[in-house]
Amino acid sequence: MLGFFYFDPLYFLFLIPGMLLAGWAQMRVRSAYDRGKRQMASSGLTGAQTAQRILDMQGIHNVRVAREPNFLGDHYDPRHKVLKLSPDVYDGRTISAVGIAAHEVGHAIQDARRYSPLVIRNGMVPLASTGSSLSVIFIFAGLLISSLQFLAVVGLALFALTVIFQLVNLPVEFDASKRARAVLVDGGIIAPHEDPLVAKVLNAAALTYVAATLVAILQLAYFAIRVMGSRE
Numbered sequence: 744m745l746g747f748f749y750f751d752p753l754y755f756l757f758l759i760p761g762m763l764l765a766g767w768a769q770m771r772v773r774s775a776y777d778r779g780k781r782q783m784a785s786s787g788l789t790g791a792q793t794a795q796r797i798l799d800m801q802g803i804h805n806v807r808v809a810r811e812p813n814f815l816g817d818h819y820d821p822r823h824k825v826l827k828l829s830p831d832v833y834d835g836r837t838i839s840a841v842g843i844a845a846h847e848v849g850h851a852i853q854d855a856r857r858y859s860p861l862v863i864r865n866g867m868v869p870l871a872s873t874g875s876s877l878s879v880i881f882i883f884a885g886l887l888i889s890s891l892q893f894l895a896v897v898g899l900a901l902f903a904l905t906v907i908f909q910l911v912n913l914p915v916e917f918d919a920s921k922r923a924r925a926v927l928v929d930g931g932i933i934a935p936h937e938d939p940l941v942a943k944v945l946n947a948a949a950l951t952y953v954a955a956t957l958v959a960i961l962q963l964a965y966f967a968i969r970v971m972g973s974r975e
Contacts, residue, residue, distance in 0.1 A: 757965040761958035768950040775947040778940065779839030780831075785934045790832040790844035797848045797926050798826075806851045808833075817843050819850035821865055826851055838933070842941040845927050846948070849919030852926075860914045871908035874901035882966055895970045899963075906963050909956040916952050920945040 788796065794808045811817060811827035819826050826847050832840045853861040878901035885895025924941060927933045933941060 753968075754965055757961045758958060761954060761961045764957055765951070765954035768947070768954040771947040772951055775943045776839050779842060779944045780835070780837045782838045782937075782940060783836055784838055784841045784932070785937060786841070786932050787836055788841065788932060790828050790835050790840035793841045793927075793932055794826055794828065794844045794848050796932065797845060797930065798851065800926065800930055801848075801852055801855070803851055803855050806855075817847050819847050819854070821850070821854045821861075824851075824854075838937055838940050839944050841927065841933060842923065842944045843948070845923035845932070845941075846919050846945055848926075849922040850915070852922055853915065853919060858915070858918065860911055860918070864908065864911045864915050867904070867908045867911065871905050874904040874908075878902035878905065882970065886969060899966055899970045902963055902966060906956075906959045909952070909959050913952055913956060916949050920949055 784793075786793075791808050791810075798804070798806055798808070806819075806824045806826055808826045808828065810833045811829050814829055814831065816829050817827065817832050828844055828847065832843045834840075850861070852858075878898045881894045881898025881901065883898075885892050885898060923945065924938060927941060928935060928938055
């Protein structure tokens, strides 16, 4: 069992498909983002200006647009009603900057419209955070110490919560991108011929969520095999 704790070939065998997809997704994100950075948006708006214009167009006046210091750390904070954009997106006037800013505004629109999957996702955040931090510790403790096998089952349940959270998150992310593209074109922020490049940037970013979810599902399957096997 100690050998399992340090190295288990089965673990890597389970994760290889997800890791390959995750690596490919990251390459696509980088490629699409870099390509979008080379093309200026015809509107001439920065990402911050794009975000503010969409919020105004949607009648959302309780969300603040702020600068986020981390590269690609763009996100919407529903608790504090803050849309945080990284420097390249906040100040950028490129297709990538405008597209990413619009995607994050898509989450603010979801929040304002009480989009059901977002409400569910936000409600699961505390449970998912707890599950993520404790699940693997509980699983390892239960597998390593026979008298604590019940902890492995508890850890497996907690890890399952994080997987459910990621599954719920997928439609949230895809819907935000769909809303972003529609409002960019309908609002005249990008020209119709710019939409395909925006789509490539947003689709590549969405693929990273798909890859992360697949990795989590494969990890859950592996842990389930190990935990159930230890109870026989």
